Structure formats: C-alpha cells, structure tokens
Amino acid sequence: MAFRVLGTLALVAAALAAPTPSNETSTLKKRIDHFGDATWFHVGLGNCGVFSVDSDKIVAIPKSLYDQNNGGNCFQWVKITDQRNGNVHWGQTLDSCPSCGDGLDLSPGLFEEFGSLDVGRFPIVWNFEPFGFVPPN
Structure with missing residues (x-):
C-alpha cells in the first residue's frame, strides 16, 4: 500500500514539474550587463539618422x-545605473561612440540627471531594454 501511495505521489509530482506545451516561441532574452x-x-545628427538636441535623453553606444549589430540597436532604450550611488535613468540609442570602450556617451541633458557635467565621467552598469519598452516618467 505504501508503495502505491508513493508511486502515485511521484506521478503527480512529475506531472506538476513537466513543462506545459505551448505553440508560442519565447521572446525572453538574457540581459547582458555592460x-x-x-x-x-x-x-546633433547621430548614426541612427535622427537629429537631437542636448536636452534630449540620448546615448551613444x-x-x-553598433557595427556588430549593423545599427540594430537604434531607438532602443538603455537602462543606466550609476555605480557610485545606484541612481537609474534611461536614454535612447541614437548614436555610436568610437572611444567609449564598454561605456556610454550621454547627452548633456541625460548626464545631468546623474550630476554635474563638471564630473566628466563616472562608472556605470548598463543594459538594453527590450524593443517596445517605454521608460517611466
């Protein structure tokens, strides 16, 4: 009797753990932190073909x-976290930066969300948001 109960419990547990079949393809992608x-x-006029002004929330990746993705990140929003204090803001990819290494070049308006332009540079972690994302505010 105990064997039958344990066997039944094992079958129920296996059924609950089994993935549910789906006809949908998952669109989840692993977030890559930079x-x-x-x-x-x-x-000004960025590589994505759009003219911006300094007050816009723009990033140059x-x-x-940019080249690796053939400009495929144009118009994609980027989440930027200040590693000094954890402050988070978003900018839209509209340009590329030849000297940024793994960092980002920010428009003055976006940079000032984090602090004074006099700082010049600060450490960040950043990642692309999914296409269709709209930042809060």
Missing part, C-alpha cells in the same frame, strides 16, 4: 557594438 564609464557629448 560595465564602463559614462561620459557626455554635444549631440560603443561603435564596435
């Missing part, structure tokens, strides 16, 4: 990444 420095630049 570590580098935030710097700032005066914006590393040129190597």
Whole structure:
C-alpha cells in the first residue's frame, strides 16, 4: 500500500514539474550587463539618422557594438545605473561612440540627471531594454 501511495505521489509530482506545451516561441532574452564609464557629448545628427538636441535623453553606444549589430540597436532604450550611488535613468540609442570602450556617451541633458557635467565621467552598469519598452516618467 505504501508503495502505491508513493508511486502515485511521484506521478503527480512529475506531472506538476513537466513543462506545459505551448505553440508560442519565447521572446525572453538574457540581459547582458555592460560595465564602463559614462561620459557626455554635444549631440546633433547621430548614426541612427535622427537629429537631437542636448536636452534630449540620448546615448551613444560603443561603435564596435553598433557595427556588430549593423545599427540594430537604434531607438532602443538603455537602462543606466550609476555605480557610485545606484541612481537609474534611461536614454535612447541614437548614436555610436568610437572611444567609449564598454561605456556610454550621454547627452548633456541625460548626464545631468546623474550630476554635474563638471564630473566628466563616472562608472556605470548598463543594459538594453527590450524593443517596445517605454521608460517611466
């Protein structure tokens, strides 16, 4: 009798642990965190073909990444976390930066969300948000 109960419990546990079949393809992708420095630049006509002004919340991603993705990150939002204090803000990818290493170049308006332009640079961790993401605010 105990064997039958244990066998039944094992079958129930296996059924509950089994994945549910689905006809949908998962769109979840692993988030990749990038570590580098935030710097700032005066914006204008970016590599994505859009003209911006300094008050816009714009980021220029590393040129190597821009080229690797054939500009596929244009218009994608980036979450930027200040490693000094954990402050988070978002910027939209509209340009590339040939000298950023693994960091980002921010428009003055976005850089000032984190602090004074006089700071010049600070350490960040950043990642792309999924296409269709709209930042809070």
